Amino acid sequence: MFDPVCPSDLSPIRFGDKWSGMVIRCLRAGPRRFSELRVPLRGVTAKVLTRSLRILERDGLVLRRAGAGRVEYALTDLGRSLLGPMDTAxxxxxxxxxxxxxxxxxxxxPATG
Structure with a gap:
């Protein structure tokens, strides 16, 4: 999914926009800062990543935490509940x-027969 030669948009099953599913998978291991998300999501622009994070936050899947000069993003319980269906997909x-x-x-x- 994060391999640069992998056409991640090939999957016919979408969780939000093109990047939202990958953001959710990036947050699986725990909170990350914006700059940390950009590393595995090499092809996303800052503008598009910001939009995806805002949509995920609006939908209750991601929590934005600001404090001590840091902003981190983490999955909510609702967001974490998507990991199983995403693994299946x-x-x-x-x-x-x-x-x-x-x-x-x-x-x-492919031809059958």
């Missing part, structure tokens, strides 16, 4: 990776 995508790539490239589904 990621496993499904991995299991069907080749079929998804073929479909995106216009090859269509």
């Amino acid at each position: 990621c496993a499904w995508t991995a299991a069907h990776w080749d079929e998804l790539l073929d479909a995106r490239e216009g090859a269509g589904p």
Whole structure:
């Protein structure tokens, strides 16, 4: 998912916008600062990351904590409850990776018979 050659938008299952699911996965291990989120999310601009974080905060999935000159983002209990379904969606995508790539490239589904 975070590999630069991985087309993360290939997954037909979306959790919010293109980046929201990846932000949630980045916060799985605990709170992170904005600059720490930008490391694994290399392709996201600051503007887009800010928008995704605001949407996640608005929806009650992420908590923004400011204090002592630091701002950190963390998953709420509601946000953490999405990790299981996201793991299932990621496993499904991995299991069907080749079929998804073929479909995106216009090859269509593999022939059966």
